[in-house]
Amino acid sequence: MFQSLIQSFFKKERQEEIKKAKQEAKELLLKASEEALRAKQEAERAGRKAIQDGIELEKRLARKEQILEDREKEIQNKEQGMRDKEAHVAEKKEEYENEKDKIISKLEKIAQMTKDEARKFLLTAWEDKLKGDVAKQIREGEEQIKSSATEKAKEILIDAMRYGATDYVSEYTLAVIQLPNDDFKGRIIGKDGRNIRAFELATGVDVDLEEEGVIRISSFDAIRREVAKISLEKLIKDGRIQPQRIEEIVNKVKTEVAQTILKAGEDLTHRVGIFNLPNEIVRLLGQFKFRYSYGQNMILHTLEETKIGVALAHELKADVNTVKIGCLLHDIGKVITDKEGSHVDLGVELLNKHRFPKKIVDTVAAHHEDIPFPSIEAVIVYISDAVSGGRPGARHEDFQEYLKRITTIEEAAKKQKGVKEVYALQAGRELRVIVRPNEVSDDEATILASKIKEELETKFEVFPGQIKVTILREYRAEAVAKFN
Incomplete structure (x- = not known):
């Protein structure tokens, strides 16, 4: 009995599950049908929309084709009009050329000259007319350029002087x-x-x-x-x-x-930015510390001149290194005391001894215009030296001392036998002695120059530069021819 109850329970349960499964199947079928219907409706709507869009596109294309056809016709009409105008212009041009040739022929007959001759005549007439105006403009331009160049040169020099003071x-x-x-x-x-x-x-x-x-x-x-x-x-x-x-x-x-002098020379070269100079050169430069030229210390003069020279070289696009070394060494001959000669010649000899480049040696050789300026760098060194030494306050000399020195130089020659006139020139650096030719022979003139040199050396222990003694002897023979 218990077994039959269990079987009856499971049978009912299976029937309920079958019933439930059938119900779910019906719902799924119904849902699928609804979805299929919706898909069909959407497809129909999309198809209708695509058909409508296609119709609209065809209409737009038709309208554009019509517009293009109208424009093409318009362009063709314009091209035809242009061709007609070109033909008309060509016809008029031909008529113009024919008339021009006729007029030129008539003018040639009237003027009795060809076209080229008439053209040359007109150009010559205009050239003569404009020649004065052109020349005036050229002169005005040259004057303006000179004025501008002068002002620019002044500005460069002033800036260089201010930089080097x-x-x-x-x-x-x-x-x-x-x-x-x-x-x-x-x-x-x-x-x-x-x-x-x-x-x-x-x-x-x-x-x-x-x-x-x-x-x-x-x-x-x-x-x-x-x-x-x-x-x-x-x-x-x-x-x-x-x-x-x-x-x-x-x-x-x-x-x-001596060590102080060497240190001063090294300091001077380093301050101007020059290195690796020979020791002899550095020692001589160090002596500038104790050397003066008309009250201007030579180290300060060299520094000032070098600064001015470098500034000018930069402005004028010159070789800055050549100018710098030339300014540094231009007066080195002034401290060479064991040889005779001007400080320029002694400086050139020293630089050649140490095989300095010719361009640098030339700046030293030309800084007192003893030779023509060989380069723009030599001119810059000369100008820098003149600016440094010539600016107000740079150098000074007592007038009485100057007069005393000149008098002493002249007296050393005047007391010699046979001397007629004596002139001390170039601040005493040159002594010209005119002798009486009947008292002094050519050989004696040479001896006299040596005597005056020795006399001057005893009178001046130190002298700024050298004194060149020149003996002038002129002999004149005269005769008068008399006629009855």
Whole structure:
């Protein structure tokens, strides 16, 4: 019985599941039918829309085709009109050329000249008419260019001078040393003056002990003066003042000053941006520290000139390095004291010895116009030197001292036998001596020049440059022919 109940329960459950499955199948079929209907309706709507769009597109294409046809007809009409006009213009042009030829023929007959001759005649007439105006415009243009060039040159020079200006330092020939007390004067003089003689002999200076409380050291050679000043200061500080000690101190100071000179030369070359120069050149440049030219210290003059030269070289597109080295070395001959000759010749000889490029040597050779300017760099070095030395305040010289120097130079020649007239020229750098030909022969004139040279060398221990002595001897023979 229990088993039959179970079978009955499962049978009912299967029937319900079958019934439920049939119901779900009906719902699925119904849903599928609805979706199929909707898809069909949408497809029909899309088909109708596509047909409508196709119809509209055909209409638009038809309208565009009609527009294109109308435009094509319009273009064809215009082209035909242009061809008609071209034909008309060609016809008129032909008529114009025919009439032109007829008129030219008539004009040639009337003027009795061909077309080319008439053209030449007209051009000549216009050239004559315009010649004055053209020449006037050319002159005005040249004047304007010259004026502009002058103003530009002034601006360049002013800028270069402002760029290169340095402080002014006066020249001096005395060094003054303050003494702790006057007892040192006796010790410096020494027994029978042996100490002071030994000091002056070792240093080559003059020592003045007359003023109370100070010692004045005098020398035109600034290096000797510096050595003497430092040596005397060391001797006073040391207290052992005797000939042997004096010689020892002076020799030591000379070595120190030599090192100072070398350092000054290196500093000068580095400040202008030049390196790797020969040691001899650097040492000579260092002597500029103690060398003056009419009150202008040569280191300051060289720095100033180099700055001006570099500024001008940049403005004028010249070789800056050549100008820089030329400005640095242009006065190096002034510190060469063991040879005779002008500082220009001595400088050129030194640079050739060290195989400097010819372009640099030429700037030194031409900076006093001893030779024609070989390059624009030489002109720039010359101008820079003139600007630095010639600007207000750069150099000075006492008029009385100048007059005394000129008088001394002339007197050295006037006292010689047979001298008629003497002229000191170029601030005393040239001495022209006119002799009496009946008192001085040609051979004696040569000897006289040598005597005057030696006399001048004894009168001037130091001189800015050199003195060229020229003897002029002119002999004239006259005869008068008389006729009855």
